[in-house]
Amino acid sequence: METLPTTFSAEAYFQTQPPPPTIEQDVQSVRGFLKQQREHGKKVVLVTSGGTTVPLELNVVRFLDNFSAGTRGATSAEYFLKAGYAVIFMHRQFSLQPFSRHYSHSTNPFLDLLEIDDPPDGSTAPPSISVTSSKRDHLLGVLKSYKSVQKAGTMLTLTFVTINDYLWLLRAVSQELSVLGKDAMYYLAAAVSDFFLPRQKMSVHKIQSGKGSLHIEMDQVPKILKPMVAEWTRQGFVVSFKLETDDGILIPKAQAALERYGHSVVIANELHRRKFEVAFVYRTHDADPSAPRFAETWVRIDLEKDPEKEVEEDIVNELVRRHKQWLEM
Numbered sequence: 001m002e003t004l005p006t007t008f009s010a011e012a013y014f015q016t017q018p019p020p021p022t023i024e025q026d027v028q029s030v031r032g033f034l035k036q037q038r039e040h041g042k043k044v045v046l047v048t049s050g051g052t053t054v055p056l057e058l059n060v061v062r063f064l065d066n067f068s069a070g071t072r073g074a075t076s077a078e079y080f081l082k083a084g085y086a087v088i089f090m091h092r093q094f095s096l097q098p099f100s101r102h103y104s105h106s107t108n109p110f111l112d113l114l115e116i117d118d119p120p121d122g123s124t125a126p127p128s129i130s131v132t133s134s135k136r137d138h139l140l141g142v143l144k145s146y147k148s149v150q151k152a153g154t155m156l157t158l159t160f161v162t163i164n165d166y167l168w169l170l171r172a173v174s175q176e177l178s179v180l181g182k183d184a185m186y187y188l189a190a191a192v193s194d195f196f197l198p199r200q201k202m203s204v205h206k207i208q209s210g211k212g213s214l215h216i217e218m219d220q221v222p223k224i225l226k227p228m229v230a231e232w233t234r235q236g237f238v239v240s241f242k243l244e245t246d247d248g249i250l251i252p253k254a255q256a257a258l259e260r261y262g263h264s265v266v267i268a269n270e271l272h273r274r275k276f277e278v279a280f281v282y283r284t285h286d287a288d289p290s291a292p293r294f295a296e297t298w299v300r301i302d303l304e305k306d307p308e309k310e311v312e313e314d315i316v317n318e319l320v321r322r323h324k325q326w327l328e329m
Contacts, residue, residue, distance in 0.1 A: 004198055008219055010227045013167065017199055020165045023172055026158050030088065030176045033156040042086040042154065043183045043323070046173055048190035049073020050092025052163040056197060056216065061206040063162075068191035070095030072241075072274075072312060076187060077155070078145070079316035085185070086154040088177070090169060092190070093159040099146040102138070113139060163193045163221060170224065174232040181235040182327050185319070186228070188240045196221050225261040237323050238263035242281075245271045254281040255294045265322065267315065268296075276301050276311055280318060 004016060037044050050070035053063040074096040077087050081098070091097060096104060103110040113135045119125040131139055149155050158173070160166045177184045195218040207214065229238055242257060244250045247270055254266040258281065268279040280297040299314045 004200055004219075008198075008222045010222045010224055013222045014171070017164055017167075019168045020160075020162075023168055026169060027172050027176060029156060029158070030173055033086075033088065033153075034176060034179065036153060037086040038180070043084070043185070044086045044088065044177060044180055045080050045185040045187055046088045046090060046177055047073050047077045047080065047187045048090045048166075048170065049077070050095030051191040052092065052166045052193045053161055054163055054193050054196050054218070055202065057203045057206055058199070059205055064193070066191050066193070068092070068095070070097075071101070073187075073189040074098050074101040075310055075312040076189060076316055079310075079313050080187070080320075081149055081154060082145075083316060083320045085320075086156075088156050088158065088173060090158045090160065090173060090190075093161050097157065098155065099142055099149075102142050163196050164199075166190065166192060167221075167224060170228070171232060174228055174236070178233040178236065182237065184233065184236045185323055186233065186236050186238045187319070188225075188238070191243075192221065194221055195219065223261070225257070225263060229261050229263045237326050239265045239267060239319060242266050242268045243271060243274065244268075251279065251281060251296060254279070254296075258283055258294065264326065265319070276303050278311060278315060280322075282322075 008016075034044065050073060051066040051068035053065050056062045056064070070091055073089070073091060075098075077089050077098040080087050087098075089098065102108060103113065113132050115130050115132055117128045117130050119127060158169060160169050174186065177186075197216065197218050201217075225238070225240060229236075240257060240261075240263060242250065242254045244253060250268050250270055254268040257263075257266050264282070266281040268281050269277070277298065277300045280299065282295060282297075284293060284295050297318070299311065299318060301309045301311050301314065303309065
């Protein structure tokens with residue numbers, strides 16, 4: 001039996017865990033997309049979105065998951081497109097997607113937008129369908145934006161399900177996107193699992209409940225940001241997220257991530273305020289060695305004054321501004 005490392009480095013992970021079967025097809029799609037965007041002089045952002053699953057069996061019946069529906073990633077992708085970026089939208093299968101997110105099954109069911117128009121009495125024509133008048137303007141606006149992006153060919157969607165799918169795809173896309181150098185942004189909004197069960201430790205078949213208590217020892221997912229910044233995309237503008245439930249450790253942990261991985265920005269958010277308040281945490285470039293090494297800029301919106309406002313709009317605007325500064329350095 002193959003001996004597994006006790007702690008997985010990124011290198012050890014990719015040496016021992018198999019790639020997903022669609023990886024080559026996805027790489028070819030990315031290459032074609034990037035060729036088109038380079039011809040049009042577009043900046044490109046990779047947006048990762050949604051949660052990752054951790055399978056417990058090779059023939060998967062049971063798996064661990066998290067609560068992410070992909071709201072931040074899908075919403076942000078729309079604002080990046082609006083800001084003139086081309087978007088590689090790498091999302092959890094069946095999570096929210098740009099444009100269609102406005103009509104999810106739980107918040108704004110699509111069927112509720114439609115009405116059945118019966119034909120006049122005596123007519124043999126079948127009933128027709130129309131959009132509810134109060135919803136028509138909003139739907140038309142979303143549809144126009146969606147069709148415009150389709151026509152321009154400025155969004156490519158890629159899907160993952162498991163943590164293994166995500167890690168392989170992130171590495172492959174980052175390496176391909178690195179040809180754009182500083183014109184590439186990496187917006188890592190996916191909720192990535194911290195622990196996984198190596199394939200070599202998985203049960204082949206469904207774990208039987210008749211055996212009593214279930215005890216599983218999982219391994220820590222390797223810290224991918226470090227090789228991403230140092231090897232896969234050395235000139236990219238890399239943005240990560242830090243979610244915590246404890247205010248006291250939020251900013252220090254964001255600063256520690258910048259110190260450890262050397263990327264551009266950490267967007268820090270507390271679980272219960274994440275929809276209206278985030279902090280941009282970044283390194284300072286003050287020549288004075290006694291000056292603080294890190295700084296933070298807060299973005300807040302007032303949902304009571306403007307309930308339709310989305311904090312992702314301000315997040316993306318701030319990142320576009322910072323990316324422009326990065327390009328000028």
